[in-house]
Amino acid sequence: MDFNTLSPISDRLVESIELSHFQSLGRKIILHTKQSTPSLDGVSIAIFGVLETRNSVDHIGQSFELSEVRKSFYSLFPGNWNTSIADLGDIKNGASVEDTYFAVTELIKTLLENKIIPVVIGGSQDLTYANYRAYDTVKPMINIVNVDKSFDLGDSSKPITNSSYIGKVILEKPYNLFNYTALGYQTYFNAQEEIDLMEKLYFEYYRLGDVNKNIKTAEPVLRDADLVTVDLKSVKSSEVSIKQKYSPNGFDGKEICAISRYAGISNRVSSFGIYEYNPSADDESSSMLISQMLWYFIEGFNCRVQDDNFESTKDFNKYTVLVEGQELVFFKSLKTGRWWIQTPFLSFSNTKNKKYSLLACMHEDYEQAIKGNIPERWYKACKKL
Structure with missing residues (x-):
């Protein structure tokens, strides 16, 4: 595997791991550092960051890093897992956004071909399009589940953004999308034309209130998904740090972790992404929430049971x-x-x-x-x- 497009985790993080508890996740994960590149033999889940935000409608030239997320994640303790996990570092931003998309697509394609589940922590959610394109030569038709406040259909005739990438997924060749599901949408964030289009295309959409009422309704939806993408703006503002706050309504921490576990426990889910992360000075809540979402996804993966073969x-x-x-x-x-x-x-x-x-x-x-x-x-x- 080519690590030239990936930046290793920082020396500061490596030092903090060495000072951590010997049973913490940081001690058990295979790491891409300046000193060593990991072998992916036997690895089941590969985590990597993508710091690309240039196609966000809110992009103002800002940059960010994932050190606080990694620090929080490494400090957690694993469950009774038998899964080998690797942290590949971060994909370097390309000269153009398209270059970054290409790097993301190629990396995810390589991981999928090697039966490794890619877990992406990213900037803007349009990176889901690059994730989707990785399936072009891997699987003929896939299902996407988007945990989000809005559908992100947008105007496909205009350049791709984090609020219009699904339109590109639907209309651009090759056509690999069988079903698209929006989980936790909030009506006031979606134009009626988009709601009508979702119905016309026979796509699925579940209102936030309905999922809040019974979180178990999300499980069958995620059981049928191949690609799961999570917009952190779907989490209500009371659960996250200052810069991450968006809306007073949304999923709480318990619900978004349950959704992550449902994604992990699905025998079909082969890639998982968490997007729209906006770190701030008081970043502890957001970084810990992402860490716990990752933990629950891996916990779910370790509980997978092949129960969908009905031959016997x-x-x-x-x-x-x-x-x-x-x-x-x-x-x-x-x-x-x-x-x-x-x-x-x-x-x-x-x-x-x-x-x-x-x-x-x-x-x-x-x-x-x-x-x-x-x-x-x-x-x-x-x-x-």
Whole structure:
């Protein structure tokens, strides 16, 4: 792997690790330092920073670093994990934003090809576009979940920004997006035209209040995701430091950590990013929140269970419900108790084979089907087939 596009962590951080508790995360993570570049053999999760903010609508030439986030993260203690984690340092900003995008795409592509989950801590959220493009030659169709106050669709005819990158994802070739989900959107931050477009494209969107009411509704959504991107502006201002404050409404620390754990525990999620970090003099709250989000993502990863292979009947229960002339087939894993619903046949142009696709759902969806209600996730998924 080429480390020329990456800056190692600072000597000051290395020194602080040497003074830390011998069981802290800093002592157990494989580090890219000035003295050594890490081998990624056996590594499952690779963390790296991207300090790019030039395409942010709020960019005023400011720069930042991730030292406080790393200091907080390294000070935490790992759970009962058997996962090898590496910190690759930070991707150097290119001469242009496109150069940075290219470096991000190539690094994530390399990690994905080596079955390593990239975890990005970044500046502006338009970096999600570079993450998405890394899948071009890795996986034909992917699902993106955006934990955000807004949809970030924007005007795709204009240059990409952190509030319009999803428009580029949808309309620019190659077309690799199957489903896009906005988790925790707040209506007053979104134009009605964008809400109408989300509905027209059969994309999913969950209001903040609905997720606040039952955080478990986020789990099936994240179980079906390939790429999860988190905008820190989705966290309410009381939870973060001065410069990070944005809105009095949003997810609290407990909820955003639960969402991070759901992303980690998903067998499908293969990349995770936390964006829009704005450090300040009193940075402790924001840096510690990001650290705990990382901790919960890794904790979730260590709890992954292969429970979605329904070939052996001893591993699941199958339920069939007739609703409005539609035969809905549900599966419940006996390993974890998680639920799925079967979607119609998918045809593949390069093969005569057909197969059913499974969509993650909740027990409540089965209960609603018994009452004669078709699950909305199932309906939208079928419309896209």
